[in-house]
Amino acid sequence: MTKLNSKIPEGPLHQKWTHYKANQKLVSPANKRKLEVIVVGTGLAGASAAASFGEMGFNVKVFCIQDSPRRAHSIAAQGGINAAKNYPNDGDSIWRLFYDTIKGGDYRAREANVYRLAEVSSNIIDQCVAQGVPFARDYAGYLDNRSFGGAQVSRTFYARGQTGQQLLLGAYGALSKEIKRGSVQMYTRHEMLDLVLVDGRARGIIARNLVTGAIERFAAHAVVLATGGYGNVYFLSTNAMNSNASAAWKAHKRGAFFGNPAFVQIHPTCIPVHGDYQSKLTLMSESLRNDGRIWVPKKKEDAEAIRAGKLKANDISEDDRDYYLERRYPAFGNLVPRDVASRAAKERCDAGFGVGLTGLAVYLDFADAIRRLGKDVIESRYGNLFQMYEKIVDENPYETPMMIYPAVHYTMGGLWVDYELQSTIPGLFVAGEANFSDHGANRLGASALMQGLADGYFVLPYTIQNYLADQITVPKFRTDLPEFDAAAQEARERLEQLLSVQGKYSVDTLHKRLGKIMWDYVGMARDKAGLKFAIEEIRKLRKEFWENVYVPGTLEGVNDELMKASRLADYLELAELIARDALHRNESCGGHFRVEYQTEDGEALRNDEEFKYVAAWEWIGLDAEPVLHKETLDYEFVEIKTRNYKS
Amino acid sequence: MNFTLKIWRQENAKAKGRFKTYKVENISPDCSFLEMLDILNQQLIEDKIELPVDPIAFDHDCREGICGMCSLYINGRPHGPEQGTTACQLHMRKFKDGDTITVEPWRAKAFPVIKDLMVDRSAFDKIIQEGGYISVTTGGVPDANAIPIPKEDADLAMDAAACIGCGACVAACKNASAMLFVAAKVSQFALLPQGRVEAEKRVQAMVAKMDELGFGSCTNTYACEAECPKNISVENIARLNREYLKAKIKHADRKREAGGFG
Ligand SMILES: Cc1cc2nc3c(=O)[nH]c(=O)nc-3n(C[C@H](O)[C@H](O)[C@H](O)COP(=O)(O)OP(=O)(O)OC[C@H]3O[C@@H](n4cnc5c(N)ncnc54)[C@H](O)[C@@H]3O)c2cc1C
Numbered sequence: 001m002t003k004l005n006s007k008i009p010e011g012p013l014h015q016k017w018t019h020y021k022a023n024q025k026l027v028s029p030a031n032k033r034k035l036e037v038i039v040v041g042t043g044l045a046g047a048s049a050a051a052s053f054g055e056m057g058f059n060v061k062v063f064c065i066q067d068s069p070r071r072a073h074s075i076a077a078q079g080g081i082n083a084a085k086n087y088p089n090d091g092d093s094i095w096r097l098f099y100d101t102i103k104g105g106d107y108r109a110r111e112a113n114v115y116r117l118a119e120v121s122s123n124i125i126d127q128c129v130a131q132g133v134p135f136a137r138d139y140a141g142y143l144d145n146r147s148f149g150g151a152q153v154s155r156t157f158y159a160r161g162q163t164g165q166q167l168l169l170g171a172y173g174a175l176s177k178e179i180k181r182g183s184v185q186m187y188t189r190h191e192m193l194d195l196v197l198v199d200g201r202a203r204g205i206i207a208r209n210l211v212t213g214a215i216e217r218f219a220a221h222a223v224v225l226a227t228g229g230y231g232n233v234y235f236l237s238t239n240a241m242n243s244n245a246s247a248a249w250k251a252h253k254r255g256a257f258f259g260n261p262a263f264v265q266i267h268p269t270c271i272p273v274h275g276d277y278q279s280k281l282t283l284m285s286e287s288l289r290n291d292g293r294i295w296v297p298k299k300k301e302d303a304e305a306i307r308a309g310k311l312k313a314n315d316i317s318e319d320d321r322d323y324y325l326e327r328r329y330p331a332f333g334n335l336v337p338r339d340v341a342s343r344a345a346k347e348r349c350d351a352g353f354g355v356g357l358t359g360l361a362v363y364l365d366f367a368d369a370i371r372r373l374g375k376d377v378i379e380s381r382y383g384n385l386f387q388m389y390e391k392i393v394d395e396n397p398y399e400t401p402m403m404i405y406p407a408v409h410y411t412m413g414g415l416w417v418d419y420e421l422q423s424t425i426p427g428l429f430v431a432g433e434a435n436f437s438d439h440g441a442n443r444l445g446a447s448a449l450m451q452g453l454a455d456g457y458f459v460l461p462y463t464i465q466n467y468l469a470d471q472i473t474v475p476k477f478r479t480d481l482p483e484f485d486a487a488a489q490e491a492r493e494r495l496e497q498l499l500s501v502q503g504k505y506s507v508d509t510l511h512k513r514l515g516k517i518m519w520d521y522v523g524m525a526r527d528k529a530g531l532k533f534a535i536e537e538i539r540k541l542r543k544e545f546w547e548n549v550y551v552p553g554t555l556e557g558v559n560d561e562l563m564k565a566s567r568l569a570d571y572l573e574l575a576e577l578i579a580r581d582a583l584h585r586n587e588s589c590g591g592h593f594r595v596e597y598q599t600e601d602g603e604a605l606r607n608d609e610e611f612k613y614v615a616a617w618e619w620i621g622l623d624a625e626p627v628l629h630k631e632t633l634d635y636e637f638v639e640i641k642t643r644n645y646k647s
Numbered sequence: 648m649n650f651t652l653k654i655w656r657q658e659n660a661k662a663k664g665r666f667k668t669y670k671v672e673n674i675s676p677d678c679s680f681l682e683m684l685d686i687l688n689q690q691l692i693e694d695k696i697e698l699p700v701d702p703i704a705f706d707h708d709c710r711e712g713i714c715g716m717c718s719l720y721i722n723g724r725p726h727g728p729e730q731g732t733t734a735c736q737l738h739m740r741k742f743k744d745g746d747t748i749t750v751e752p753w754r755a756k757a758f759p760v761i762k763d764l765m766v767d768r769s770a771f772d773k774i775i776q777e778g779g780y781i782s783v784t785t786g787g788v789p790d791a792n793a794i795p796i797p798k799e800d801a802d803l804a805m806d807a808a809a810c811i812g813c814g815a816c817v818a819a820c821k822n823a824s825a826m827l828f829v830a831a832k833v834s835q836f837a838l839l840p841q842g843r844v845e846a847e848k849r850v851q852a853m854v855a856k857m858d859e860l861g862f863g864s865c866t867n868t869y870a871c872e873a874e875c876p877k878n879i880s881v882e883n884i885a886r887l888n889r890e891y892l893k894a895k896i897k898h899a900d901r902k903r904e905a906g907g908f909g
């Protein structure tokens with residue numbers, strides 16, 4: 001029996017959200033003042049939600065790990081944000097954005113949510129412009145657009161190569177305004193350690209003050225997690241160093257189901273790994289695929305000579321280059337979705353055509369674009385990305401093609417939420433990358449920023465009221481309730497336990513080992529035997545961690561290693577769930593590629609008969625198998641097809 | 648490559664700090680400065696070369712030069728020797744094999760040290776809270792293309808908005824002035840029609856807060872511009888000064904009018 005109720009409103013697709021809003025419960029201004037909301041996270045989703053709640057009159061407490069809310073991981077997003085404005089008059093519409101997202105996600109996302117996302121996308125751009133976000137403009141002074149993968153229209157708004165920064169600073173401004181007004185209280189350098197439930201509802205959190213080390217308690221009528229994705233399970237990813245899964249994982253262990261954990265996005269255009277000291281990978285924005293052409297040598301001898309340092313990219317003549325994306329996918333060419341582009345790169349490299357010292361790289365070449373448009377135009381479009389590339393790799397991409405390779409980037413999976421963005425724990429809402437919601441098995445470029453801001457500005461402010469309307473008679477919670485005592489005690493004991501192991505290995509050493517297992521067996525190509533092996537290895541590593549990790553210092557004061565250890569302890573549990581989910585899903589779809597399930601020409605082979613559902617996992621204990629709940633996806637409005645980017 | 652590192656160690660805000668010397672060996676030239684510190688910390692933790700084990704605390708997050716979290720004063724320069732580069736994007740190939748490198752935290756009254764190389768920059772947030780935004784609430788705004796904005800203005804606003812709030816300008820300034828940081832925000836909005844409405848109030852409130860929080864005054868030495876990793880231009884300071892003056896004059900005019908000359 002399933003416990004899942006996705007609460008999709010009745011009615012035709014384009015009226016669902018309107019109907020919902022017309023019929024939902026509201027909270028009067030006088031009552032809003034009596035209600036408290038906790039928001040964990042100040043990325044696009046958290047900052048926009050907290051600012052909006054504050055404006056509405058709720059009492060808000062906001063938390064982040066960094067020293068300022070402006071530094072959340074969202075700041076690093078480069079390329080852009082989608083919206084169905086159709087300003088270029090190239091045939092875009094809400095329907096088309098909705099359709100592209102459903103198709104891009106390989107038919108594993110919920111129609112109603114995705115339609116709502118497309119519907120509010122235009123409001124986001126309006127809002128951000130009103131906040132003073134300096135989007136790129138054309139010479140007439142109107143907003144400019146570019147294209148991203150998986151779309152044949154130009155619907156991506158951007159602010160140079162710093163779109164995430166500018167959008168986040170907009171939301172941070174709105175948040176700062178509310179902090180000044182006193183409606184929002186900001187707690188920086190605080191890391192949530194656990195969720196507190198009272199009578200089955202989310203009523204607060206336990207957090208560690210990262211400066212003093214104190215374990216603190218906070219109560220509220222509802223809790224919103226906007227804590228980002230879990231890509232750092234893989235150790236190397238494009239995520240920021242502080243991105244982590246702990247808040248979501250703790251909520252999972254308290255009863256929130258985890259949706260589609262195996263849906264991890266591997267981004268095709270990242271700077272290749274070059275040393276074992278490396279701490280993270282750097283993304284080269286997808287926008288580069290607007291003008292860059294991806295290729296490897298046609299002849300194996302050439303690839304070998306390049307790897308040996310005897311030939312350079314520019315020595316390979318035009319006829320001897322294999323623009324494999326243009327060859328395989330003539331209709332979309334270099335702008336196929338990410339999962340398709342990543343697999344194609346891996347396929348070429350595995351077949352021996354890879355370049356770079358390791359052979360794990362392909363070229364992204366701008367020579368054509370520079371010839372066609374001039375260096376100035378290319379510089380104005382991608383200057384800061386080229387500069388970033390040159391700083392890291394020490395090569396000039398205006399002269400030699402960039403080298404790129406896929407890397408872990410984004411997690412479509414996350415805490416399961418219903419149409420209201422509420423998890424299976426009443427009163428716990430989840431927004432942004434932390435929820436599983438809108439991207440199915442593969443996210444399209446420039447859609448994460450859209451989703452984060454849609455959730456925070458335009459969805460949660462409505463849906464949370466529907467919940468809080470029933471809570472107006474519930475008095476403010478005190479943090480000396482036994483539930484808070486117990487959770488705080490548990491959190492402290494767990495940290496003490498980490499400190500007491502006093503083993504041999506640093507957290508990073510063990511995290512790198514986890515990353516390698518995940519990349520090798522739960523990465524771009526997965527198979528049954530490998531996944532089973534991975535589960536065994538993860539369990540062994542988890543044991544080793546608790547026996548042999550070394551965490552210096554004490555509970556007092558700044559202790560980065562302690563927090564890293566605490567996060568790794570959670571990754572070691574989540575990693576197993578990712579592998580299990582991947583193992584159970586006997587099909588290939590989007591970013592989840594099972595080697596056993598592919599077409600003759602190597603494309604993903606979905607199994608809609610058996611797997612057209614969201615896998616929502618319930619935690620029942622560390623050594624017990626998690627329980628699978630299925631939310632069947634009913635496609636009422638689109639016809640399910642095999643994704644085709646060829647014609 | 649091999650390096651000798653002289654690193655500032657300080658237990659907490661109240662403790663007295665001092666330099667300690669460490670050696671790192673076999674560092675790849677492609678290693679970033681922060682990765683080099685990771686390697687040192689890894690040695691401190693696993694090789695336990697010094698007891699009690701106490702890895703070096705430093706702030707960092709994106710490691711891509713955009714979050715503004717890293718804040719190292721390297722060989723007497725905020726973010727180190729490379730122009731227009733944050734510490735996280737600085738690579739060891741920019742140093743010479745065998746170099747001795749000194750690493751300190753930002754030093755400014757308004758940025759107290761938390762531990763080792765980590766400082767408290769919440770003063771920047773407090774300045775922004777005074778008006779570093781447009782006071783629009785969610786919803787009810789016009790279409791994004793309702794007001795065309797000349798590309799040149801939008802580009803200049805973007806140049807200013809590129810500030811990452813790292814505080815290198817303060818660390819570079821002999822007066823520990825936050826003028827470049829404040830000017831960047833004031834300029835971004837002063838250049839845009841949406842931002843003009845509150846321009847006068849904004850500039851006055853932010854400048855007043857900056858003074859109140861213990862940042863020094865600007866004496867136009869332009870060390871800030873030279874050390875800013877995002878090349879924020881001092882022209883923004885000139886723009887702030889114009890805005891400030893305009894606001895003052897208007898304010899005085901209004902006072903006079905309110906004082907009732909008739
Ligand atoms: C390099 C890069 C480029 C990208 N470019 C694009 C792009 O061009 N377009 C696009 O659409 N998407 C892009 N993405 C994806 C997008 O940036 C993210 O998915 C999105 O920003 C996530 O936002 P968020 O608000 O959900 O979470 P985040 O921005 O990750 O914020 C998480 C917040 O939660 C806080 N937090 C986490 N755990 C805890 C805890 N335990 N206690 C307290 N606080 C906690 C953090 O401090 C932070 O404030 C990019 C991603 C990367 C890595």
Ligand code: SF4
Nearest residue numbers: 810811813814816875
């Ligand atoms: S102006 Fe430059 S140095 Fe100062 S905070 Fe901004 S980016 Fe950093």
Ligand code: FES
Nearest residue numbers: 708710715717735
């Ligand atoms: S770590 Fe983000 S700017 Fe250096």
